[in-house]
Amino acid sequence: MPGSPARGAAVGGGPRGLRKTWTELLAGRVKKQKYDPEREQKLKDSALKLLRYHQNMHELLLEVEEPRCKKLRLSELIEGDSAEVSSDRSASFIRSAFRDQASRLGVPVGVLSARVFAHSVLQVCVEPSHPVLLSPEQRKKLTSSVVTAQHLLAHNMFSRLTFCQELWKAQNSLLFEAVWYLHTHGVVNLQELLQSHPDTEAMALWLFRNLRFLCEQIGACCPSSDTMEAMLSGLVQLLISRGFQGSSDPRKLVEPERMPQVATDVLQRMLAFSLDTLDANPQSTLDCQAVSGWITVYSGHICCGLVAEDSLNSFFSHTLTQILTYKPVLKVSDAIQMQKEWSFAKTHHLLTDLYCRVLVTLGPEESVGRLQEVLEMQEVNWQHVLSCVSTLVVCFPEAQQLVKDWVASLMARAFESYHLDSMVTAFLIVRQATLEGPYVFPSYADWFKESFGSSHGYHSCSKKTLVFLFKFLSDLVPWEAPRYMQVHIFHPPLVPSKYHPLLTDYISLAKTRLADLKVSLENVGLYEDLSSPGDIAERESQAVQDVKKAIMVFEQTGKIPMPVLEASIFRRPYYVSHFLPALLAPRVLPEVPDSRGAFIETLKRLWISCSQPSVRT
Numbered sequence: 001m002p003g004s005p006a007r008g009a010a011v012g013g014g015p016r017g018l019r020k021t022w023t024e025l026l027a028g029r030v031k032k033q034k035y036d037p038e039r040e041q042k043l044k045d046s047a048l049k050l051l052r053y054h055q056n057m058h059e060l061l062l063e064v065e066e067p068r069c070k071k072l073r074l075s076e077l078i079e080g081d082s083a084e085v086s087s088d089r090s091a092s093f094i095r096s097a098f099r100d101q102a103s104r105l106g107v108p109v110g111v112l113s114a115r116v117f118a119h120s121v122l123q124v125c126v127e128p129s130h131p132v133l134l135s136p137e138q139r140k141k142l143t144s145s146v147v148t149a150q151h152l153l154a155h156n157m158f159s160r161l162t163f164c165q166e167l168w169k170a171q172n173s174l175l176f177e178a179v180w181y182l183h184t185h186g187v188v189n190l191q192e193l194l195q196s197h198p199d200t201e202a203m204a205l206w207l208f209r210n211l212r213f214l215c216e217q218i219g220a221c222c223p224s225s226d227t228m229e230a231m232l233s234g235l236v237q238l239l240i241s242r243g244f245q246g247s248s249d250p251r252k253l254v255e256p257e258r259m260p261q262v263a264t265d266v267l268q269r270m271l272a273f274s275l276d277t278l279d280a281n282p283q284s285t286l287d288c289q290a291v292s293g294w295i296t297v298y299s300g301h302i303c304c305g306l307v308a309e310d311s312l313n314s315f316f317s318h319t320l321t322q323i324l325t326y327k328p329v330l331k332v333s334d335a336i337q338m339q340k341e342w343s344f345a346k347t348h349h350l351l352t353d354l355y356c357r358v359l360v361t362l363g364p365e366e367s368v369g370r371l372q373e374v375l376e377m378q379e380v381n382w383q384h385v386l387s388c389v390s391t392l393v394v395c396f397p398e399a400q401q402l403v404k405d406w407v408a409s410l411m412a413r414a415f416e417s418y419h420l421d422s423m424v425t426a427f428l429i430v431r432q433a434t435l436e437g438p439y440v441f442p443s444y445a446d447w448f449k450e451s452f453g454s455s456h457g458y459h460s461c462s463k464k465t466l467v468f469l470f471k472f473l474s475d476l477v478p479w480e481a482p483r484y485m486q487v488h489i490f491h492p493p494l495v496p497s498k499y500h501p502l503l504t505d506y507i508s509l510a511k512t513r514l515a516d517l518k519v520s521l522e523n524v525g526l527y528e529d530l531s532s533p534g535d536i537a538e539r540e541s542q543a544v545q546d547v548k549k550a551i552m553v554f555e556q557t558g559k560i561p562m563p564v565l566e567a568s569i570f571r572r573p574y575y576v577s578h579f580l581p582a583l584l585a586p587r588v589l590p591e592v593p594d595s596r597g598a599f600i601e602t603l604k605r606l607w608i609s610c611s612q613p614s615v616r617t
Helices: 021-032 037-054 057-064 066-070 075-076 088-105 109-125 136-154 160-168 178-185 189-196 200-219 224-241 256-279 286-295 309-325 331-344 351-360 366-376 382-395 399-417 419-434 445-451 463-479 484-492 498-515 540-558 564-570 570-585 597-611
Strands: none
Touching: 021 570, 037 351, 037 564, 057 540, 088 109, 088 136, 109 136, 109 160, 109 597, 136 178, 136 256, 160 189, 178 224, 189 224, 189 256, 189 445, 200 224, 200 286, 200 419, 200 570, 224 256, 224 309, 256 309, 256 351, 286 351, 309 351, 309 366, 309 382, 331 382, 331 419, 331 463, 351 366, 351 382, 382 399, 382 419, 399 419, 399 597, 419 463, 445 484, 463 484, 463 498, 484 498, 540 564, 540 570, 540 597, 570 597
């Protein structure tokens, strides 16, 4: 070409003798470059890193493989028929193929097989038909791949760490059943997979999301519930055993710190989600189904024998504490006004189910002890505390005495050290227990009379204790339910005559408050029923109810009940105007005298004997 230097011609300016050809320049450049083994190794490492993190392994293998070997691609070997893989000749061929490809790429054979197998697993999970489960076709494909991975593992040709890292790169498309299948078939266990995740927060969110999906499907009773229950049980066992390791567990000394933190975090997230859902009082929602499924894990038999006993107890104790302290936004005044709505019958059935499962595992004695500790040391959610107390006394008869003893200790402490918190706690717990009826716990009137109606009451030590009691009762008046003030008026504390103004001041305040609420003292029955819905006008006459209850007690004891006798003396207007007319209402008399007739005759004889003047001998 005109004007162009000939090959090998001199280039550059200057005299002819100083100009060099291209060949000479290139030759000189090669001579100047010295061999640097460290630099060569760095280049190799950078190339490997580039391949590992920025290259699609499946596409890379297609590029590297020669045309004549297209039928022997590694991805197809991994996804082959499991029966073929199990034969010795096929297994040997697969090992050879992986060694050859690893040699060509310059990577360890274990890394190569792990990356190819991870790609195969993720391909199986593409386009899932279920949030957590594999379809039959997906399960069949995964089974074939797992057989190959197991074979490579047996010959030390598979890197578990690399495999885990590759899976987490596409965690959003990873189905939980695929992970569970790898765990149960010994390819990589759940703990190893979770520990390899580079981001603790992302791992916790992934677990939480999959747990919700699992529980949602279990709560909906879908056809594959057996598989999902096994997955849920296995994951929960792992989380409890790692998150609540006992002091004697050797893993506590060697296990990375983040695994226990992740385990407790996921368990707390699930419980918080459940409590939030139940606070919203759902009817028929997916969240409610998820809560229903999650509550099933709070059973000792799920982890029995597989989780250490001290870990299990620690988990359930922690769970009860979290329930009692979750979102402590309600004040004591709120609890005083609203606790009637937190009885056992009015609490969401899933929440009472949760309480029962936790309390059964801990036992009534330890449960009451945990309640005491939490109330003394932490801010609490009063709705959860009081609804838990209701569940405790309703479902565990032996807990009734434990609650009585607990209240007695609170009252003793309150009057010994004038500790207001103990006084408030005792009154709230007693009132909550009495909401469940006399067959579960003595009535509030009986407890109040027993505590303050004699010279041995808590308040009888000094004037200071009397002032403490009446100031407390007076401070309650603005938030009190009318029933409680009526009990205080009809069954007042026993007070020495010189301190009687303290009592009269309180009664005056309570009566004023009742008048403001337009509640009449004359319509108050002998047997209060604080848990009954509606007011007196919306249900059967209070006097008729009192007659029925009095006759029922008479049938059991053969004696006129004490409330009837007290009313005949201290509450004459109600006794004469309401109770007696209800008792003596006209009716057809039975041929054989019944208990009602016997009650009337006994009351008549008692009245005649009391009205006759005594004769001195």
